[in-house]
Amino acid sequence: EDQVTQSPEALRLQEGESSSLNCSYTVSGLRGLFWYRQDPGKGPEFLFTLYSAGEEKEKERLKATLTKKESFLHITAPKPEDSATYLCAVFPNHSGGYQKVTFGTGTKLQVIP
């Protein structure tokens, strides 16, 4: 069974204080790993797709990286508007022909001015 574990559960940063969120995964062949952002009371918003180890993607203050067992979401000089829950999800190669996406429980990030 596919598993996604995110750490820490919650992270509190001062504005400008860079840090990383971790996503460890177990899947029998990775089709893709995805990062989403979720604001309170809203649906998740797609951020990045990573397909293979060594791949990196960037968007504004966020950079996602992928290894064979983990993915990291690096946040550089965060601002209060970056406060949200960040979700990691995996899509296996052997999905049975459907969109078998497994999400982690997320990291709740709070950036204090």
Add this chain to the structure above:
Amino acid sequence: DAGVTQSPTHLIKTRGQQVTLRCSPISGHKSVSWYQQVLGQGPQFIFQYYEKEERGRGNFPDRFSARQFPNYSSELNVNALLLGDSALYLCASSLARMTGELFFGEGSRLTVL
């Protein structure tokens, strides 16, 4: 362009009742998936529909059912509601059948009393 729209946004039911939730995907998206998100957890896959056919089902009881209409909109039905069905129900659409790049609606918040 309109994003994924869901209705109703909030609803309260009592145990044993039935509920129908509705979703309109982004124009041109033929895949609709339903997810359940319990407070503090990541979204959990319930169903995927593509071209009006059920393509996959998660680990949910038969009380959960869904369908997709010719215009690609979708309904999720839950019968014989239990307290544990209280959650945010998310609809996600995608252009491709096999992708983890999902576009979510804002969800329907169901409370079962």
